[in-house]
Amino acid sequence: TPTDPDRTFSDDPLRMMRAIRFAAQLGFTIEEKTWQGIVNNAHRISIITQERITEELNKMILAPIPSVGFDLLYKAGLLKLIFPQLVELAGAEYKDGHGHKDNFYHTLQVLDNLSKNTTDLWLRWAAILHDIAKPATKRFEKGHGWTFHGHEVVGGRMVSKIFTKLKLPLHEKMRLVRISRIRMITFFSSPNKFQIKTWFTSQLKMSSSKCFKKINFRSRFKLSSSLGS
Template sequence: MVFNIPIYVEIIIDRLEEKGFDAYIVGGSVRDILIGRDPSDFDVTTDALPEEIEEIFKDFTTLEVGKKFGTVVVVQDEGIVEVTTFRADGEYIDGRRPEKVYFSKNILDDLSRRDFTINAMAYNKKIGVIDYFNGKEDLEKKTIRAVGNPHERMREDYLRIMRAIRFAAQLEFSIDDSTFESCKLYSEHIATISIERIREEFFKILLSKTPSYGIRLMKDIGVLDIILPEMIKAIGFDQHNPHHDKDVFEHILCVLDKTSPNLHLRLAALFHDIGKPYTLTIDEKGVGHFYGHDKLGAKMAKEILQRWKAPNELVEKVRLLIYKHMTQHANLKEKGLKKLLSIFGEDEIFTLLELQKADRSCSNEEADIKDLLEREGKIKDIIENKEVYEKNQLAINGYDVIELGYKQGKIIGEILDYLLEKVLEKPELNDKKKLIEIIKEKFKLN
């Protein structure tokens, strides 16, 4: 295996070694190189103490972000590297962080405190891979296994339960039996972890190649009902509808897997039918209907994401996609498509269509998305032909209306809204002279 380590990382290791210290890349970067992936970042571990690290790199920009825990961040134009002293952790008293850390001169101490065997390897050019816990073997077996006693690892940091699920989902690995049982045993303690940290892991699970795998693991381990209790009612929920051959939960997971790894799209897929178990009505023929589930789902998604302290922009994007996902069944003419385009914009309209195509495809084996593909083509034509679908594309603007003698205020918006409606119906009206005639005819000056 060839370890192509970036020069900016090699500089750090070389300088530490020149000063008589041991230094290695460690953790996720070693794992990723061994499985043929490009690491997203590099961490270095060393027997140099934090003060010694700062002295060695005094001609660099350094940040004391985690100096208390032995970490000094070394900044270079090409990238930043966290350089951390070998350490052993003291007792974990809150299920999240050690009460104390003890600096060490032994790499084994440092690797022993890490979460999973695949993350407990180190490497440098002189020695090669250091692998005390058979991480390479677990990579080959595609297994997530805790370092040492899995009960101890989970009790130390309950977030490791979510991390086990996340790594399994991202790498498409299985969780070994003893580690799985420990995750399950301590799953209720996930409730003690900050929602921001849980959200970070959950979003990474959603962005994995097959997110349904991670969601199923969350369900089986027992954390789904803690993090997302609103989803539990969907599990096994019969839709009583001939157009659906899956229960609500299985349908949701199918839609998730059929969407591209775009966070707000994946979240919309996850929540798009979350309102169904709360809106079921059955008609005289025994057929189930879910009137208003899109509106309720949008409301529920907003509340859940706000509970998770997600950014407002993300919350609104997800809410709108869910709120409008049932427009797939509307027989929209060109005017209706333009209104939808006005609501979503030229990028997000195709995100909506992707959600709708996935939703339709996952309803049953005979599902047909031909009409949605035709709709997609019509929307592309509207955009390419630069047809008007929002007010700022009109051949007249608010200043023009004011120059006609209308006072600033609510009336200006009303006039432009009216003009847009007319142009949506008849695109040929988008001419300044024609629009002025329409204004004078409809809106009389006092």
């Protein structure tokens, strides 16, 4: 930064997100004093309007490797202020010898894998939100380990709240809710394209062209999830 980082980021806290986005997009490392200025002023992000924050967040999601920006937001203490539901995925818990993966970094890996196949912002959002309800549904069952029963259903409801809070478009919100429902139904079986098309047209009232677009997305998303497991 041209002046003292603390003053720079205090004057316009959105610069913190921009600095992280540029680092993610261009692949450079944030200088130590600049990074400390971001950490020191993370709390100042609360004075920025939600629309400006979300605009920067969307640009970060569209980066070639989105996980870089999200990891920096997380480590700087910004992510817990602008997207606390995602931060709640962080950490692995162990009990009676049973552990579960760190769903935060798993989500970032799924996002990166999917991003190799699509630049569609909303499909990338679907990757970010695909496990968002796991903290709310996490249970330990003796003899079985950790379970997350119903997280897809709860996640569908959480999408609406998150989109409202982040001031994201409502018509895209419905698209993600539908994707959440599709994932819940299809990931536990191996239906053929005809069966999926029938489900789409009967339950979601989609045209054939949209059906097959979603089918292709499901294939990419399932592969991304498996690569990120």
